[in-house]
Amino acid sequence: MLRSTDEIIADLKAGKCSTFTGGVHPPDEKSLSNTTDIQTLPLPDKIVLPLRQHIGTEGNVCVAEGDYVKKGQALTKSTHPFAVPVHASTSGTVVQIGPHVVAHPSGLSEACIVIEADGQDEWTTLTPLAHFRSLPQQTVVEAICDAGISGMGGAGFPTHIKTGNSKTIDFLIINGVECEPYITSDDRLMQEHAWQIRQGIDVLHHLISPKAVVIAIEDNKPDAIKAMQIACQDKPEYLVVAVETKYPAGGEKQLIQMLTQREVPRHGLPADIGILMFNVGTCFAVASAIYEGKPLIERVVTVTGRAVRQPGNYWARLGTPVGHLLVHADYQVKKQPTPQVVMGGPMMGFTLSSMAVPIVKISNCLLVPAKGEVNFSEQERACIRCGACADACPASLLPQQLFWHAKAKELDKAQSYNLFDCIECGACAYVCPSEIPLVHYYRQAKAEIRLEKEEKSRAEKAKERFEARNARLIREKQEREERHQKAKEAREAALATKQQSAPAADSSPAKDKVAAALARAKAKKAAQVHSNQSTAPDNDADKKAQVAAAIARAKAKKEAAQASDSQENSADDERKAKVAAAVARAKAKKEAAQANDSQENSADDERKAKVAAAVARAKAKKEAAQLNEDSVDAEPDTHSQKIKPSTDTSSVQVHNAESLSAEKANGHAPANVDKEKRKRIAAAVAKAKAKQAAKRNNSEAE
Amino acid sequence: MKLTLSSSPHQRVKRNTSQVMRLVILAMIPGVIAQVLFFGYGVLIQATIAVITAVVTEATFMQLRGKNSKFALNDFSAILTALLLAVSLPPLLPWWMTVIGTFFAIAVVKQLYGGLGFNLFNPAMAGYVMLLISFPAAMTMWLPPFSLTSIQPDFIDSLTIIMTGFTDSGYSTDQLRLAVDGATMATPLDSVKTALAQNYTYPEALNQPIFSNALAQSAGAGWAWVSLAYLAGGLFLVKANVINWHIPTAMLLSAAVFSFILFIANSDAFASPLFHLLNGSLIFGAFFIATDPVTASTTDKGRLVFGALIGMWVIIIRTFGGYPDAVAFGVIIMNMAVPLIDYYTRPRTYGHTAKNARKQ
Structure with missing residues (x-):
């Protein structure tokens, strides 16, 4: 069923790769920001570091308000496998530990550590592991975890969990596809830091020892492809592959399908079919962590859109408020009748409610569109069942049926149409001629289903408790009755003995x-x-x-x-x-x-x-x-x-x-x-x- | 500062429903021109009557339903329905029949089912079938192409005959249908059907004047050109990604295959595939009627099944049924089967095994 690894490698070497069903071709708008070098930003006065910037659990805070911290010092600690630490991205004083608005579509606050920068930007002591090949694997994986690295492509999955994987891996795929329009942070990173990315790949290769390494880049980034080819030219098992430019080619499942024609089974992980995937940004962070000992404290962020005068890429420290970045990109906020800031790309990004939101490990782009640059759906029209959404869906779902059922709140039917296989890429809503915010409906339906499940499990627990209580009461009653019965019998027996005036043997x-x-x-x-x-x-x-x-x-x-x-x-x-x-x-x-x-x-x-x-x-x-x-x-x-x-x-x-x-x-x-x-x-x-x-x-x- | 919030995706393709509808209307232009050239201005007058009726009906019903009627009219769907119906009608049909048919299509078939996107049946075809059943004589009174008629009605003639039943000079529709030789002219489909019913062989049936002076031996004069003009428009729609190729291809292919089987079995008693393809409304129906998104199947596999079965019905009804043409019936029948087809042709979701594609 699966094509053999060698066949796939031969195909990839020949430059042949497959495609995935559906997909759309939105205007990529990458030339806005990919022509200039990555710039550094002046130090912000305040750094706001959310405790949780990845998928998983947050660590325990190991500093207190008033503490002086150095750049690169770990601020949280945890032994939980799904927790990665957060590090101070500059030196300064912890002025507050408490809720602060964070990068989340809800605009809600989460626990953050606020550091007032002292301007010294002084590093803590760093311990590089450049000789990682002679170290036990566990040490290297721990170092990756301690550096606070989680997937930088968008999902924020803790990297050390993937690297600690024990399954046999055929392909280590390095994702440099960057299929979202506007975003160029990975593109620029590959162009300027190809060698460090290659070093990161070396580390991952050492840990995972796959049969082949595939570095996938969309064919609309020829400079990045060339840079990566040069960086990897001495390693024949590192294949730099140009893939078709089609959204969402950078989605993990879609890229796997394109490169290997394998499909990640539902409820499964890529590792189940012998594949692990890392973003190029993650590789860069791994290289910094292992070769220089630097934890993940900054990342490349694309600031783009026609509302900024200087769109481009910036090295942003984690915790930098969005407003700080926008000011330096010369955001023409006064000219915008309806100012809007999208974190992420136009397809999957979310709008921010405040300029105070800090940059986190997964923030790859800030899109500030000018008026009329992105198309808002003014008013949703009736679905005409044209099926354009189904043609665009990369997961081969029927978005239209999902929409009917989600709208009618027929949640079980929506699930039977595999609602939870939706990756929320937005391709369906992008093509919808009736301008229906389909993804929004799906998110809502998913949330409702999750809520329902939670309530159901809660109700079940309550029922269990109630039943246990009832059983206990009945048991107690029976015991009591038994006791009374015994007492009664004993009394009668005693009476009988007395009547017979027979001496009892003992008390x-x-x-x-x-x-x-x-x-x-x-x-x-x-x-x-x-x-x-x-x-x-x-x-x-x-x-x-x-x-x-x-x-x-x-x-x-x-x-x-x-x-x-x-x-x-x-x-x-x-x-x-x-x-x-x-x-x-x-x-x-x-x-x-x-x-x-x-x-x-x-x-x-x-x-x-x-x-x-x-x-x-x-x-x-x-x-x-x-x-x-x-x-x-x-x-x-x-x-x-x-x-x-x-x-x-x-x-x-x-x-x-x-x-x-x-x-x-x-x-x-x-x-x-x-x-x-x-x-x-x-x-x-x-x-x-x-x-x-x-x-x-x-x-x-x- | 207040930032605007919205749900992803923040980018949208620029083509909306109203543009889709207008593109379809645009693609009808070559066919309509061909109809005018061969059959006179009647089609334009019918189109005007139908569009006015449709707009008024749609606006009234949206108002009655407490919705924004302007917003609904903006999507051009009612106008498209009216046009699709108008080009299917005999050009000189009395105006009130057109009004009834259009009203039925918009009010009953579309609005009573919930408006755009909720109708089970193709409104234009349902309106057409209603008229065909109610007024069978009038609905089959097609003029022969101009090249074959003795009197060629001009615009004023067409208008007065539609409005009053007679031209200025007192001709009725029946009189206009007389050919040069004084015989009443029927449509190519009708002619062959009648001839076959009278125990003529198929080659003999093609010896009628309507098949003279035509593109191919089996193509009715004028009719084939109209079909080809609609084919051009339809191909434009496929190219412009307004419709998928699945339904037209499946429908034409299946009609060709079924008619070929019959033709091979007995080439005297059954018409050739080319005859079926070029005459009547098969091509127009394949590209403009069966592809109506609302009432067609929505999965790729389903579209193939849907199209193929319409093609089959068309051949069956044309050959064995009581009506000369059958696209409207074929579409209406298959409209009913769409939910079932959609259910059984669900694509396999990514990462699922083929088994649980349908059942989960």
């Missing part, structure tokens, strides 16, 4: 729970009894009793909860214990608050309350301490530790409880004894409390 959680429930019942009864006793005499006493009963209830509940939880592992236990401690602390606090409330009543009350609060605090502390102990020596069989002493206001009871809990912790106390004890304790507590309250009431009454 099971179920038993604990039963004990707790019994205690609860007791406490309730006691409280009830107490309240019955102290009905009329005093309300206060009644209240106290109720409080006590409530405390007892709460405690009993807690115990029950702990008991039910005690089946779970020790880590869980620990958490539960902590919660319990927190509950106890909260209770203590509440009691203290209650005590405060009752302060107004009498001094006696106050004292009582204080005592109660102190007790509660003590209790809480003790519980916490116990918990710590528990968590420290958490044994596999820790479920019994969970049983908290049913402590209360009297220290005796506390002791009792402590000893009880100790017993329980050992886990060898007979269950019924345990139960008995606890019952008794609970009853005693309730009783004691009731008594105490009654006594106090009495003393108060006295």
